[in-house]
Amino acid sequence: MLTFLIRRIATILPTLVFVSMLIFGLQQLLPGDPAVVLAGEERDPNVVAYLHQKLHLDEPLPMRYLYWVRGVLHGDLGESLRLQQPVLDLILQKLPVTIELALLAITIALAIGIPAGIVSAVKRNTAWDYGANIVALWGLSTPNFWLGIMLILLFSVTLGWLPASGYVSPREDLRANLAAMIMPAFVLGNAIAAVLMRHTRSAMLQVLSSDYVRTARAKGLAERGVVMKHALRNALIPIITLGALELGTLLSGAVLTEQVFTIPGFGKLIVDAVFNRDYAVVQGVVLFTATTYIVLNLLADIAYVIVNPRLRVQK
């Protein structure tokens, strides 16, 4: 297990280095002098001079990269020119809102995707299977920002049941918080539910045709027990790993969902930064997201090895 861990961590180090190069390289896409562009529309000469010094723009590119990496390793992701705050502080301020949205979305996705996948596999080639597949295709093909607008039209404008936008902290008022978050969470969970349903269906079909399931049936066990106790437990292993890969979908989706429902989270931070040409924030958010994604995938791999002892021997 320790060897596996060391080997796995060794593979993510070069990836992290390349990620940092890629994100640092984004700055090179800016036309002309980056300090002038980064200084915003006012182009205050003092700010330009400060940025020249801070970004080491007079040094060669490899040296600038090393200075930037040193800052990142010390938790310095730069400073928002518009908000005059360190980027890391901004990210940490907005993160709890997006984490809450993501957790609610994952809960909804699991509640829809896994039962639908099980039913679809157990009742293969029946109306249930076709129905679940149609729902999955709907989930994969619907742009989540449009679904959000349509839900606002139905539940806020027409029925008046839920607020169309805004955010209330759960510490202030849990009920109001859930009322504000349920639509965005459903919108975000919808596409992931579709992916989970497809993975669950194919994993269950594979497990249901295996010898040990046939043996369990031959012993006379009730079908419900065979499916839930024998088949699902093993089918869940690949679903956990594939579910972790959906984190990217979750974060990308959060950008749009937070925009539609005006939720002050991580996604809204990057969009606002783009429009205010606050490039340090854009870079910081991408770096933070990519690093989180890599670390969570590492944890998913470790979880996969822990729940599947055979892999421990192989690795």
Next chain:
Amino acid sequence: MSEAAVGVPALDQVAPAIEAGYRAGALRRLLRRPAAAFGLAVIAAFVAIALFAPWLAPYDPLLTSWSAVRKAPNAAHWFGTDEIGRDVLSRVVFGARASLLAGVVSVFISLSLGIPIGLLAGYAGGRIDALISRLTDAVLACPFLILAIALAAFLGPSLTNAMIAIGISATPVFVRLTRGQVMAVKVEDFVLAARAIGNSPWRIALVHVLPNAIPPLIVQATLAIAAAVIAEASLSFLGLGQQPPAPSWGSMLNVAKNYIDNAPWMAIWPGVSIFLLVLSFNLVGDGLRDALDPRSR
């Protein structure tokens, strides 16, 4: 040498004939699937709408009319009008151009970059493969839309830059897929035979290995067009794609969300159009996957 020279034309003639027959069969199998046939028909309809937009649209999509601001659907404006009196149907018709263009061009960029890089990684192996694989992992670690937003932000907002951003962000999937296919194919007997008769590595890679790696790439490209259409709509919705007043389904939805309480028709039709186009590419992609799967023969 003479034996090899005799054997090569025979191998080169027989393999393409089998391949051509198989692909024709794959198209027949695809069209026999009702869902895929429906998807193809919808895509064909959208392509026709995009090509013949000037003749199909009842009005100029940029023409404003202050006497027809936010009019509900009626005989003169079947899909209603928007916040400055433009005909929504005409804008939906012209908007098909941006979506289809973005879908096809972005995937073309991804394929143009992804296939050669994947081929190089898979065929060369060793350090080149390790370097390309780590680079691919790095790009894949950045969520697709977030990377596309960052690229579009740094390149500047426009449809062209959105297509470049989407194309670059989607490239790693094609690199990985091509690499995996090439690694599987390059150890096959016919590749070893081609090497044994003295073909150059480039000829083997391009003539013998690459064609056999194509079917999964076709499936992935179809599904990637669906993802690119949604990505373009997303970037335009955020204001990073097609710039106003040019019509695009995403930017139409961006404006429509502000008028959802008194002009919901502004939001319905662009969304339905994105949904139908994306659904169709997904149906065709799923159908192609089954039709090109040798096990389904």
